[in-house]
Amino acid sequence: MATFWRNLAPATAILISLAAAVFSGLQWLAMRDQLFLPTKPHVDFDIEDDSDEPMVGIAIKNAGPGPAVIKAITFYVDRKPVADADDMGRTYAKLPAAELDYQIMEPGETLAVGETVWLISYRKPRAGKVNQATKAAFGDFLDKSAAIEIEFCSVIRETECWTKCSERAVVAETSPDPSPLARGAARIAFLGRRRSRWRWFGWCTGELGSDVRYVLMRGDSG
DSSP states (O other): OHHHHHHHHHHHHHHHHHHHHHHHHHHHHHHHHHHHGGGOOOEEEEEEOOTTSSOOEEEEEEOSSSOEEEEEEEEEETTEEESOHHIIIIIISOOOGGGEEOOOOOTTOEEOTTOEEEEEEEOOOTTSOOOHHHHHHHHHHHHHTEEEEEEEEESSOTTOEEEEESSOOEEEESSSSOOHHHHHHHHHHHTTOOOTTEEEEOTTTOOOOTTOOEEEOTTOOO
16 A cells, blocks of 8 residues: 555646646736737728818727737729729729829838828829829729728737738629619618528629629619
8 A cells, every 4th residue: 555655646746737738828828819909000091082071091009008010912903903003093993193192011111109100091182183083983983893901910910911902802793784673672681681682792802603693792772
């Protein structure tokens, strides 16, 4: 019996050490989460497409309590990626160079707390007045054809990353010439209530099938 207890003592010590290590590990994880939450970034888009407003463009802003590290920014026109803001503005929106403005954020750059960066916007020509027709056309382009996708990560926990698109989704109908009733159903589906006749696509990454005849976009009032 004495031999049994002598053999049991080392095993008990090992079990106690393992339990203490597990407990310490759990405490460390809990502390890490507590440190992470107050520093989690919250990056979202500010989209201004009303030509009566001072700014017309798409911006990103960080409303979270912690800074965000930019990993990638992708520009889309009609759900297809384009080279950059200059390509989107000049090639597709047909903005003159003198009326196009944008700020470039490279991968690895930080978006500070409370910071707003206009990724693409209309600007008044340095030697001239605002062209309201051009500004309005650019706003219409942003409303119907443009989207931007951003991937960003936490500064504290670099493996925690998020992807956001300036346009969340579109709803597409597979039959031609939808009736007003069907278009009303599309708007219901657009709010999240899917119908079997309607297909749901991400704006930034989704591909529309060849059978799609009608697409409901933001601003379509029927």
